[in-house]
Amino acid sequence: MEPLDxxxxxxxxxxxxxxxxxxxxxxxxxxxxxxxWRLTTNxxxxxxxxxxxxxxPLLRQFRQAExxxxxxxxxxxxxxxxxxxxxxxLFSFADQTALVYPWQAGAILTDTTISTSHAITIxxxxxxxxxxxxxxxxALDRLKTPxxxxxxxxxxxxxxxxxxNIELPFxxxxxxxxxxxxxxxxxxxEPRRVLSHGDIYQPNVIWTMSEQPVLIDxxxxxxxxxxxxxxxxIYNWSGITGVTNDWNLATRMWQTYQQFSSEPISLxxxxxxxxxxxxxxxxxxxxxxxxxxQQHDLSNLSQQLLQTVRALRKIAYYPxxxxxx
Numbered sequence: 193m194e195p196l197d198x199x200x201x202x203x204x205x206x207x208x209x210x211x212x213x214x215x216x217x218x219x220x221x222x223x224x225x226x227x228x229w230r231l232t233t234n235x236x237x238x239x240x241x242x243x244x245x246x247x248x249p250l251l252r253q254f255r256q257a258e259x260x261x262x263x264x265x266x267x268x269x270x271x272x273x274x275x276x277x278x279x280x281x282l283f284s285f286a287d288q289t290a291l292v293y294p295w296q297a298g299a300i301l302t303d304t305t306i307s308t309s310h311a312i313t314i315x316x317x318x319x320x321x322x323x324x325x326x327x328x329x330x331a332l333d334r335l336k337t338p339x340x341x342x343x344x345x346x347x348x349x350x351x352x353x354x355x356x357n358i359e360l361p362f363x364x365x366x367x368x369x370x371x372x373x374x375x376x377x378x379x380x381x382e383p384r385r386v387l388s389h390g391d392i393y394q395p396n397v398i399w400t401m402s403e404q405p406v407l408i409d410x411x412x413x414x415x416x417x418x419x420x421x422x423x424x425x426i427y428n429w430s431g432i433t434g435v436t437n438d439w440n441l442a443t444r445m446w447q448t449y450q451q452f453s454s455e456p457i458s459l460x461x462x463x464x465x466x467x468x469x470x471x472x473x474x475x476x477x478x479x480x481x482x483x484x485x486q487q488h489d490l491s492n493l494s495q496q497l498l499q500t501v502r503a504l505r506k507i508a509y510y511p512x513x514x515x516x517x
Contacts, residue, residue, distance in 0.1 A: 201231070227244075228242075241292075243289045258281045260410060297398075311445055314397070315448040318388075339472070386421075390421065427506075468508065471504050478493060478497045
């Protein structure tokens with residue numbers, strides 16, 4: 193990805209009428225595939241999301257995400273949405289494309305700073321999101337589907353060619369078993385789908401001074417199975433897929449969602465197996481980043497890989513039905 197050059201910054205400022213630039217743009221942490229920059233002008237602070245490889249499917253995905261986010265915002269879900277001119281949030285200049293967001297002051301939590309109150313608030317928020325009916329349905333793309341056999345074969349080939357010197361604590365056969373469970377469950381899931389954020393984990397929630405959550409990064413917004421998304425949120429915010437392993441908090445989050453949801457969820461093994469999918473997808477992303485990365489990033493990415501495998505093992509082997517029911 194090309195750096196954010198001065199001409200691109202000037203074009204952004206002029207297009208969105210953001211005033212006079214006061215400070216050099218600052219590269220922010222996070223972003224993964226895309227780069228995030230803080231822009232400070234005499235009218236305020238903004239975040240520029242510089243898109244990597246802005247092909248047409250990616251641009252369509254971001255346009256759809258912003259439409260969904262704006263509708264949830266109008267429905268009372270605190271969210272940050274991109275600036276737009278005539279309903280177009282994407283800005284292109286030369287070979288670069290970006291979105292611009294107003295800066296949101298607040299804190300992003302980590303596994304060690306999440307409190308019980310934070311986790312319960314997130315469960316309530318997800319129940320509210322799932323209970324809303326928005327006038328969008330037919331215009332949206334279909335739900336994301338599992339990786340195809342050819343995509344999975346490529347992952348395996350990349351894996352085998354890239355990890356000669358990395359000791360991985362599991363066999364490919366184990367990973368393939370998880371994938372089979374996921375694919376079977378995906379085909380057997382009940383047809384109910386809801387419009388939702390799709391990625392409510394810690395880096396995508398900013399907590400204000402009054403301890404209110406504000407959702408950012410709606411890139412994965414769209415149709416989601418409510419039970420599968422709920423489990424993913426519980427795994428993240430209770431620390432089940434992290435280091436804290438607070439099963440009591442996981443149960444409280446489940447119960448809170450059921451209490452506040454307009455349509456409670458009946459948990460079954462199919463939903464649990466289907467929840468393996470987001471972690472398998474994330475594993476594929478991490479593997480690709482390891483293959484593409486610079487040497488100084490290898491240690492961090494390898495740690496992410498091992499953490500993802502540990503998370504998959506917890507989901508695959510722990511008796512969640514007994515814990516959450």
